[in-house]
Amino acid sequence: MASRKCNATLEKFIEIYKSEGCLWRVKCKEYHDRDKRSTAYEKLKTKLKELEPTATKDDVIKKINTLRSNVRREEKKYDESVKSGASSNDIYKTTLWYFELFDFIGAQDVPRSSRSNISEIDENDSNISIN
Helix, strand or coil, X not given: CHHHHHHHHHHHHHHHHHHCHHHCCCCCHHHHCHHXXXXXXXXXXXXXXXXXXXXXXXXXHHHHHHHHHHHHHHXXXXXXXXXXXXXXXXXXXXXXXXXXHHCCCHHHHCCCCCCCCCCCCCCCCCCCCXX
């Protein structure tokens, strides 16, 4: 029974997190507003205190990071099984109960493409002669 209450509380926690775009929507103007973010963290802290009575803002941040890390790990497992050419029956299926609750994150977790800071040397610009 305790597990069900814990899951229900975490589900509400994730719903609050989802409703507070200032915490996860990087391209949103409110993302950079400290007051809005602080208010959102307070809401999450209140919900987390149902599970952990001594919860702090740092505990809320750790909980969010843990949940998102687990979702990313599951996504990676799925992507790797698809890339491996596995048949549709063998594609990885997550057992993480809150995986689909994080579908709102979408492209927020996609890393930026990398750029080289080393400029390529043009053959005409090089002073090195090959003998």
